């Protein structure tokens with residue numbers, strides 16, 4: 001049985017990934033800053049007969065990451081995969097963006113992914129790490145400079161970690177979803193016409209479901225992707241800008 005963790009697994013893509021990984025027979029540590037949401041995901045997995053535990057993590061805080069990752073590895077007796085999915089966005093042009101908001105978004109998305117990698121890699125003896133970046137890790141999203149800068153950084157971290165840890169038998173990849181109908185995205189879009197505009201510029205003509213983004217995560221965690229490392233896999237309905 002594979003053992004691993006998913007951050008931000010209380011909602012959206014992280015929850016869908018945790019559910020699907022559990023369906024493959026894996027034991028999953030469901031980590032989130034929102035403990036009630038994490039417990040809900042665990043109850044959903046348990047309801048399907050899967051194995052999971054819930055835990056608190058704030059990926060922006062080093063001690064929290066060290067403890068949460070260490071506990072998951074202790075309870076399961078090791079880690080075979082890790083999905084670094086938790087993230088946070090903001091909408092503000094550079095000239096209107098405060099330094100504190102820029103630093104908050106970089107801290108969660110980029111520093112948070114760095115901290116997860118830092119504490120996961122030494123605990124893994126082979127296996128697979130997937131960082132959930134974004135289409136904003138590959139090209140511009142208007143009005144999202146902090147998020148786009150951070151997610152480009154996540155793709156960069158992924159490439160370096162893949163090269164540096166290949167000899168340890170650890171694969172490291174990124175998934176880059178385009179707009180995906182999650183609670184986080186719907187909150188971000190608000191009551192604007194953003195969803196309709198995103199659908200209009202997506203070749204496949206709609207937003208992704210969380211399950212479609214999660215499917216790429218699950219594949220990269222699996223042995224079917226055993227010769228795949230250092231990639232940024234788009235799941236964006238054909239968008240290239």
Ligand SMILES: NC(=O)c1ccc[n+]([C@@H]2O[C@H](COP(=O)([O-])OP(=O)(O)OC[C@H]3O[C@@H](n4cnc5c(N)ncnc54)[C@H](O)[C@@H]3O)[C@@H](O)[C@H]2O)c1
Nearest residue numbers: 008010011012013033058059086087134179180182184185
């Ligand atoms: N939904 C999209 O359109 C989309 C597109 C591209 C990339 N992404 C990325 O996918 C990932 C998941 O997004 P989602 O849309 O499912 O979001 P979501 O808001 O629905 O879920 C995010 C989860 O992360 C948790 N979280 C937030 N900050 C955290 C922290 N500091 N520590 C631990 N947990 C934290 C939240 O409590 C929540 O449960 C994010 O990294 C996001 O940037 C999403």
